[in-house]
Amino acid sequence: MKYFYVSKVHGLELNRTLNKGIQVVDNLRLSTSRKRIEEKADDFFIELVGMLEYDSLLYGPYLYAEGEYNLDGEKNREDRLELLNYFMRLSQTLPNALWTIKDNSVKTELGFLYIYDKDKDLHLEQASVSSNTRASYFLNSHGENVDTNFTFDEVSECLKRYTLIFDQNTAELEDMETAGIVTTKANRIERFMYFLQSARTQSFLPNRISSYCTALETLFSTDNQEISHKMSERIARIIGKDFPSREKIFKFMKTAYSVRSSNVHGDKLHKKYRSVEKQSQISSELDEYVRQLYNFVTSDDEIGPIYLRDNQDELIQYFNKLTLA
Incomplete structure (x- = not known):
């Protein structure tokens, strides 16, 4: 038996056609080839998927994976759903990686897993099509x-960088197991990504701004004293190029923290920040700073290894040198 996993990618435009496609992680690939879908889809697949979903798969980018399915090793039909969920969790690698390039709302929603006979001589008691959805519904800032729109080079480069620190083993875990690891074993970068994903699902902008701040604290907070001041100072020092730019960033982070404080404590926002337009501007600018900071800590030769080791003392020493030197 063989398996074929496929999930439509929404919100992504590519500047070229991908046939076999770009490898994302494991044997998961990104493609735009209509022919590949048509080759795999027979009447059995189309009937169970439905014509509307099938037609959607034929146009635009999608993620797919294919390989041998060990029917003899199958304990029960739940094994097929576990395989489907594994690939759906891997699929989240793509929107996460694309965010490191620029703001977007790329997402996968519905995924299908087709188990079929190698020669398409279908035995209906063995063949199946399973489907499931993911809860992470990403929106832009x-x-x-x-x-x-992303270029081929942008997609290739961000996947190459992102998968260097991506822990594929977490894709084998159920959501509740992953949540437990975030609060017990995950390093700062892994915890950052967890909170970032939460932020990117928020359409209510004060909540989104609050979640961005929480994500940043997983990277730059080392105690619970004067958090907003220390965060603003450290972030300004890292991405500001000169005093005027650092002062601008410092004041902006104070603004973001003001919105966050009112929001999480259930207070009315200051009248300066009540308009959707102003909240949108703050959210968009904060998203860009978060992206710059993430790319910095995952590429800098000095601070990057400290985060991977998750060494609190080293991190404090680094920030002391950064702000006092």
Whole structure:
């Protein structure tokens, strides 16, 4: 028996056609080839998937994986759903990696797993099509769904960088198991990504801004004293190039923390920040700073290894040198 996993990618425009496609992680690939879908889809697959979903798969980018399915090793039909869920969790690698390049609302929603006979001589008691959805419904920094264009080189480069620190083993875990690891074993970068994903699902912008701040604290907070001041200072020092730019960033982070404080404590926002337009501007600018900071800590030769070791003392020493030197 063989398996074929496929999931439509929403919100992504590519500047070229991908046939075999770009490898994402494991044997999961990104493609735009209509022919590949048509080759795999027979009447059995189309009937169970439905014509509307099938037609959607034929146009635009999608993620797919294929390989041998060990029918003899199958304990029960739940094994097929576990395999489907594994690939759906791997599929989240793509929107996470694309975010490191620029703001977007790329996402996968519905995934299908087709188990079929190698020669398409279908035995209906063995063949099956399973489907499931993912809860992570990403929006852009304005809380909107938009199509975003990426070049082939942008997609290739961000996947190459992102998968260097991606722990594929977590894709084998159920959601509750992953949540437990976040609060017990995950390093700062892994915890950051968990909170970032939460932020990117928020359409209510004060919540989104609050979640961005929480994500940043997993990277730059080392105690619970004067958090907003220390965060603003450290972030300004890292990404500001000179005093004027650092002062601008410092003041902006104070603004973001003001919104967060009112939001999480159930207070009314200051009248300066009550308009959707102002919240959208803060969210968009904060999203860009978060991206710059993530790319910095995952590429800098000095601080990057400290995060991977998750060494608190080393991190404190680094920030002391950064702000006092």
